[in-house]
Amino acid sequence: MRIAGLLLGATALLACNDGARERAAAAQATLEPEVLARMLRASPLPPLPPSPTNPVADDPRAADLGRRLFYDPRASANGELSCASCHDPELDWTDGRDLAQGLGQLEIHTPSIWNAAYNRWQFWDGRADSLWAQAAGPLEHPLEMGATRAGLVAVIADDPDLNRSYTELFGPLPAPISTAGPQLDRAFVNVLQALASFERRIITTETAFDRFVRGLRLGDAEDLAALNAAERAGARLFFGSARCHLCHHGPLFTDFEFHDIRLPRPSASELEPGRHRGIELVLADPLNGSGEFSADRGPTANVNLLYLKQTEHRRGEFKTPGLRNVASTAPYMHRGQFQSLGEVLDHYSTLSDAAPPSHEDAERLLEPLNLSEVEKEQIEAFLKSLSGSPSLHTFGPP
Numbered sequence: 001m002r003i004a005g006l007l008l009g010a011t012a013l014l015a016c017n018d019g020a021r022e023r024a025a026a027a028q029a030t031l032e033p034e035v036l037a038r039m040l041r042a043s044p045l046p047p048l049p050p051s052p053t054n055p056v057a058d059d060p061r062a063a064d065l066g067r068r069l070f071y072d073p074r075a076s077a078n079g080e081l082s083c084a085s086c087h088d089p090e091l092d093w094t095d096g097r098d099l100a101q102g103l104g105q106l107e108i109h110t111p112s113i114w115n116a117a118y119n120r121w122q123f124w125d126g127r128a129d130s131l132w133a134q135a136a137g138p139l140e141h142p143l144e145m146g147a148t149r150a151g152l153v154a155v156i157a158d159d160p161d162l163n164r165s166y167t168e169l170f171g172p173l174p175a176p177i178s179t180a181g182p183q184l185d186r187a188f189v190n191v192l193q194a195l196a197s198f199e200r201r202i203i204t205t206e207t208a209f210d211r212f213v214r215g216l217r218l219g220d221a222e223d224l225a226a227l228n229a230a231e232r233a234g235a236r237l238f239f240g241s242a243r244c245h246l247c248h249h250g251p252l253f254t255d256f257e258f259h260d261i262r263l264p265r266p267s268a269s270e271l272e273p274g275r276h277r278g279i280e281l282v283l284a285d286p287l288n289g290s291g292e293f294s295a296d297r298g299p300t301a302n303v304n305l306l307y308l309k310q311t312e313h314r315r316g317e318f319k320t321p322g323l324r325n326v327a328s329t330a331p332y333m334h335r336g337q338f339q340s341l342g343e344v345l346d347h348y349s350t351l352s353d354a355a356p357p358s359h360e361d362a363e364r365l366l367e368p369l370n371l372s373e374v375e376k377e378q379i380e381a382f383l384k385s386l387s388g389s390p391s392l393h394t395f396g397p398p
């Protein structure tokens with residue numbers, strides 16, 4: 001913490017000439033010190049965290065293989081569904097639906113996978129502890145892609161290009177493919193790890209907000225003009241009195257943890273298990289980071305698992321989503337409860353549609369904000385300034 005504080009102080013005063021230094025100081029002086037500090041902490045995006053449990057995480061050949069598999073529907077049960085069916089790059093890696101639709105109808109909303117490589121936990125309930133463990137879910141889920149391990153390996157074996165790429169990276173495919181067993185499982189995990197390697201490229205680009213924060217640090221006039229007055233006012237609310245930063249903080253705009261924000265429930269009586277069940281599942285997952293398929297089973301690589309405990313408090317809690325590019329990933333929330341950012345802000349503002357807290361000692365972080373129409377517009381304008389320009393060519397369909 002102390003080092004972070006020092007760095008922050010140093011970069012806040014980095015402005016290089018007198019004019020710039022004055023502009024930076026003047027812009028900083030318009031903000032409450034704690035709001036300024038929170039803004040500086042929210043940009044820029046840091047380098048990707050390493051993925052020690054995945055030995056090919058940063059191997060470009062694995063990312064290339066993973067990219068081809070991400071768009072390949074052949075292993076799905078009906079031959080039509082790939083990861084991109086639900087995580088469509090043209091729709092900011094989501095599907096535009098309230099609830100996901102695979103082979104069957106799901107009861108949960110498809111999140112965008114922008115910046116998923118930064119997540120501490122994957123899925124709304126955090127039941128996977130890595131991108132590669134996550135990928136097993138949709139592949140094998142009977143309502144999503146309905147693939148089998150043997151079917152997936154057969155697709156690779158029968159395609160000369162995929163076969164060559166796979167063998168160069170991982171060695172020979174299991175033979176015969178149809179025999180279930182450790183060899184087939186290993187080949188399956190290799191595929192998952194290649195998919196994860198590709199997903200590590202799906203990273204958002206610089207936003208207007210990032211340019212503004214650079215302006216706050218260095219005083220460049222153009223950077224400081226990257227946000228207009230309404231967007232700046234929205235940022236000040238977000239990081240200040242509207243208290244969004246309590247959960248959406250840091251450069252990913254998430255605390256990487258789980259909360260109950262008292263969304264309308266599917267039915268009045270139905271309390272979803274959320275993180276409570278997610279903890280049970282991730283601890284029991286044979287593909288978790290301390291399991292036999294992990295490249296690093298040591299405590300340092302799996303420190304998150306080490307401290308995980310299922311407590312009653314976690315019932316009804318879901319993961320705080322990151323907010324970069326959020327303007328283009330509607331609908332929102334784990335069941336697509338809200339169609340627009342306006343509806344999201346109405347919820348936080350009044351809590352008039354709120355379900356009762358999920359448990360006795362439920363969080364008290366949320367309270368009605370009673371935002372004015374203008375304030376809601378300002379926060380919405382700020383959220384829209386968190387979008388970068390798409391760079392599809394690096395990860396679109398091969």
Ligand code: HEC
Nearest residue numbers: 082083086100101102108109110116122123124135138144
């Ligand atoms: C039928 C639609 C569908 C398909 C196909 C699909 N997904 Fe998803 N994806 C979802 C849904 C729905 C969730 C959230 C599920 C949950 O949390 O329970 C999700 C969650 C994720 C997440 C977690 C993101 C986060 O922030 O927690 C990642 C990563 C992901 N999918 C990657 C993939 C990959 C890789 C594939 C292909 C192997 C894939 N998905 C195929 C619908 C789909």
Ligand code: HEC
Nearest residue numbers: 242243244246247259318319320321332333334344348365
């Ligand atoms: C108590 C923690 C907490 C606070 C405070 C909070 N959020 Fe959230 N936010 C969450 C969680 C958790 C979710 C996902 C909830 C779910 O789907 O069950 C979420 C979801 C969202 C989403 C939808 C993202 C998506 O991809 O679906 C937006 C937008 C959002 N919050 C914006 C805000 C804004 C703006 C504020 C301040 C007015 C705020 N949040 C305050 C925890 C919080």
